[in-house]
Amino acid sequence: MTLDWSVVWKHRDALMAGTATTFLLTIATMAIAVPCGIVVAVLRLYAWRPVRALATGYVELFRNLPLILVVYWAFYVLPILTGLGLSPLATGLAALSLNVSAYNAETFRAGINSIRRGQVEAAMALGMTRAQALRRVIVPQALRRILPVLASTWVSLFKDTSLVSVIAVTELAYVSMQVRAQTFRVLEMLTAMAVLYWLLGYPQAKLVDWMQRRMKVTE
Amino acid sequence: MSASSAGRAKAAGAKIIRYLDVVKRYGEFTALEGVSLDVHAGEVVCLIGPSGSGKSTLLRCTNGLEPIDGGDIEFEGARLPRDERALRAVRQRMGMVFQSFELFPHFTAQQNVAEGPRTVLRKPAAEADRRATAMLAKVGLADKAPNLPAALSGGQQQRVAIARALAMEPDVMLFDEPTSALDPETIGEVLNVMKILAQEGMTMVVVTHEMAFAQRVADWVAVFDAGRIVEQGPPRQIFESPLTDRTRDFLSHLGWSG
Numbered sequence: 001m002t003l004d005w006s007v008v009w010k011h012r013d014a015l016m017a018g019t020a021t022t023f024l025l026t027i028a029t030m031a032i033a034v035p036c037g038i039v040v041a042v043l044r045l046y047a048w049r050p051v052r053a054l055a056t057g058y059v060e061l062f063r064n065l066p067l068i069l070v071v072y073w074a075f076y077v078l079p080i081l082t083g084l085g086l087s088p089l090a091t092g093l094a095a096l097s098l099n100v101s102a103y104n105a106e107t108f109r110a111g112i113n114s115i116r117r118g119q120v121e122a123a124m125a126l127g128m129t130r131a132q133a134l135r136r137v138i139v140p141q142a143l144r145r146i147l148p149v150l151a152s153t154w155v156s157l158f159k160d161t162s163l164v165s166v167i168a169v170t171e172l173a174y175v176s177m178q179v180r181a182q183t184f185r186v187l188e189m190l191t192a193m194a195v196l197y198w199l200l201g202y203p204q205a206k207l208v209d210w211m212q213r214r215m216k217v218t219e
Numbered sequence: 220m221s222a223s224s225a226g227r228a229k230a231a232g233a234k235i236i237r238y239l240d241v242v243k244r245y246g247e248f249t250a251l252e253g254v255s256l257d258v259h260a261g262e263v264v265c266l267i268g269p270s271g272s273g274k275s276t277l278l279r280c281t282n283g284l285e286p287i288d289g290g291d292i293e294f295e296g297a298r299l300p301r302d303e304r305a306l307r308a309v310r311q312r313m314g315m316v317f318q319s320f321e322l323f324p325h326f327t328a329q330q331n332v333a334e335g336p337r338t339v340l341r342k343p344a345a346e347a348d349r350r351a352t353a354m355l356a357k358v359g360l361a362d363k364a365p366n367l368p369a370a371l372s373g374g375q376q377q378r379v380a381i382a383r384a385l386a387m388e389p390d391v392m393l394f395d396e397p398t399s400a401l402d403p404e405t406i407g408e409v410l411n412v413m414k415i416l417a418q419e420g421m422t423m424v425v426v427t428h429e430m431a432f433a434q435r436v437a438d439w440v441a442v443f444d445a446g447r448i449v450e451q452g453p454p455r456q457i458f459e460s461p462l463t464d465r466t467r468d469f470l471s472h473l474g475w476s477g
Contacts, residue, residue, distance in 0.1 A: 122321035127311035127339040128259050
């Protein structure tokens with residue numbers, strides 16, 4: 001078998017654009033899923049009982065569905081639910097956000113629970129409301145504590161964005177598959193894809209490790 | 220056991236906190252079985268007694284961290300509210316110092332002290348900072364303002380915690396075993412700050428195992444045992460001529476010779 005690597009270089013523009021979309025998807029998903037995760041975690045912990053149950057139901061539903069199923073589901077159901085003709089990108093973003101928010105909610109819940117009770121009591125003793133105690137005292141500490149978990153979620157998410165290729169979001173995986181289909185250069189394109197994902201993913205993981213060391217709170 | 224006002228130097232001051240037959244239960248366990256005690260303005264009242272006798276529980280009920288199951292607590296003439304919003308207003312008037320400091324570890328000493336004025340009293344940042352600087356100076360830690368709690372010794376952390384409570388300009392300070400988690404060599408610096416506060420006329424309720432502090436600084440001492448106050452009176456009475464065997468046993472257990 002002869003390998004022709006020039007196919008990768010020839011389609012570099014498309015691959016770059018796909019990479020940009022992959023980054024955009026990852027960043028946008030996290031930008032949505034971190035605040036949503038905090039809100040859902042707080043609802044699960046402190047809200048009025050029925051709301052709490054609803055939040056728990058949401059987390060348990062989306063944590064236990066295969067992401068690819070959620071992607072398809074969003075593609076077919078969201079337009080019916082919202083009455084909007086959403087772009088593949090927006091649909092993919094919605095599916096990823098639904099999934100990652102559920103994971104983040106669990107992460108935040110564990111983080112909030114790990115802050116000892118005395119911290120809330122100290123905040124309450126100052127006269128803070130529960131919301132102020134959460135915002136000023138508990139969540140910032142929880143955030144630092146769960147940074148390693150968020151980091152691995154981020155790195156997983158970066159790779160999992162490839163799943164939205166099934167609904168034709170033109171991110172890195174979709175573009176690579178397109179090139180493969182047009183050129184029949186299967187091994188070259190799969191290898192290129194692997195190299196690109198790894199080269200892009202590894203520094204991100206290291207960067208988050210570094211952030212985590214820097215932001216570490218010692219007690 | 221009824222409190223006699225005889226020998227109570229500051230009894231002329233208004234009763235700022237009144238515990239009236241306070242009952243507190245945790246499930247089957249009764250932590251407080253009808254505790255009555257008055258705290259007058261400007262007084263230092265020390266709560267002593269064996270571990271698990273209810274003294275910390277009473278302190279935690281004072282600012283509503285724990286709700287009570289019977290009796291009443293009055294603060295500045297009004298019943299302690301059950302409603303969270305009203306309770307917050309009361310808590311702003313009561314500073315609390317915890318055994319385990321409970322400084323906010325992600326804030327510097329300065330930020331810890333400024334946090335109450337800033338977030339709770341909604342003071343402008345500059346004013347909150349000014350107050351924090353003044354309070355840190357008061358507890359002798361002006362130079363530690365930029366340090367995170369992790370970089371401070373236990374005694375320093377507890378002094379920052381006192382400054383944090385004082386920054387709210389409270390009417391009463393509640394101390395829950397403030398020196399129990401400290402190394403022996405740093406206990407003195409915390410007790411000194413508390414003595415200065417007492418001399419300045421701060422009303423203080425102090426749960427403590429430091430008998431020397433109670434004897435020297437307290438205006439009134441209440442001895443707890445099994446959820447009750449078995450004896451209360453001026454320190455001279457408690458430490459020199461206790462009226463009950465239970466007080467005598469407790470003090471002799473600590474090696475107190477009077």
